[in-house]
Amino acid sequence: MSERISIVIPTQRRPAGLMTAARSALAQQGVDPARLELVVADNDQSPSAQASIQALAAEAPFPVIYVHEPEPGVANARNAALARAGGDVIAFLDDDEEAPADWLAGLLAVQERFDADVVFGPVRGRAPADVRAHRDYLETFFSRLGPAESGVIEDYYGCGNSLLRRAALSDPTKPFSAVRNHIGGEDDLLFGQMKAEGARFAWAAEAFVWEDPVPARLTLDYTIRRAFAYGQGPSAACAAANPPNRAGLAFWMTQGLVQATVFGLLAGLKWIVRAPSFAATLDRAARGLGKTLWWGPFKIEFYGRSAV
Template identity: 60%
Template structure:
């Protein structure tokens, strides 16, 4: 039996995948945990196969290749979970890199608090050549949580997380295929686990680095993502058929757009440094208002 299965879903990112996978192969393991690395190739052409074979040669623990031929972020994650044999599942994205103590820190926090899910920080790294809106991009691609580790009353995203498999609502396909194109499949899962009484924890020491693609360090991309993030609460209430919740979040979105939109317009006129961040907040408000139907945005199934 495997103690921890580390899953890296990937789609046409050879350099990022190599960096992420090698960081897992370099993990410190003083307690002798039985590990496995599962790389899920979500490209129908199976372009990651040769790279995974190369990584498996001489690896300190099993490296397994899974081909999830049907594109979709939920499909990829579900394929990895189905293939995993571990009591715990750790997720790392293919644009992230984990320091050597990453798994040890997550496991220690999980054991101390008997947590069902442990989340850690994400620290964005940008090339020095990116100067416009640099602080905004770093904040956008980072995950900033509490300064101290401990039990938390909310959840974060799937990248950089450790999940107790027995706590999953479905053993082999816990992520909703309805979110294949737009993302947020992890939010739906963790919201369901929260309703079932799952315990979440934060490990401030279990950080990973994220290296966003250059094509994503532009406002055209980040504001579209901000709009989609804003849709999350309203869409979650719609999925639960909770009309009061939908109306509440739409009202919140309208207020956010009015306040932050006005502030963004003023800051943009004077070229203030925080103008992009304020516009981001306004766009998230719009997402809460326009959350369904033709306003759903597709982000997955593309390497850009």
């Protein structure tokens, strides 16, 4: 197996996290460096990451490509990276993630073993030592859990810590929909389409990465709003289907209303008695509410904000 491999890192104004992610990508072992390249897509209006990436490239064991995509939006950044990437296989790493040295080899081994079009791996959230309030919940929130063993899976996960076969994409250079630039979920939309087209998904249980959220995200204010936005995903996907999946939309909205009511009341009781599991219960209520309130004025934008 001698396919070219592109490691892709989209970024926007996270210099410290980007350097950690990029250095971990360059330190991969167990894969021939001649097959590798690193592509960094900078989604800042000004090319703020260019100097640091070019300096890193001067000492890199394989090519490092810097791409500047000034048009804001996470889908724009991913598409810009893929347009420049030369790999037959694309491995995605986020700019707040750090990959162990055997990460890429682990993803590739699972892809080959199960002949998978897309492989997903675990994400382990970690918070700084000074974060004490709701620490367990916050680290779990920023984690991705999955099966204990590697194998073929029916469902799909997000793009961070994933590996996909370019030939499985209907559009090999612009597969991510710009409709999701500001609200996220461009990866869910893509993988949902791939699933409908018969793509084969696999889980690499050992190919984990660390996720280090920026301090501003390690708060209930952020995670509950994000949970609400996550909840909107399945309802919005049903509404955006062609033709719209009205039965699916009714199912998710009804389920969400029940979930929001039950867990909302339970969260209130836990808040009164200061139960440690309050945050996790509130999270479930927020996801339910998002399934019900998914349209127009209720949509929350987390991505695609331009620099001032």
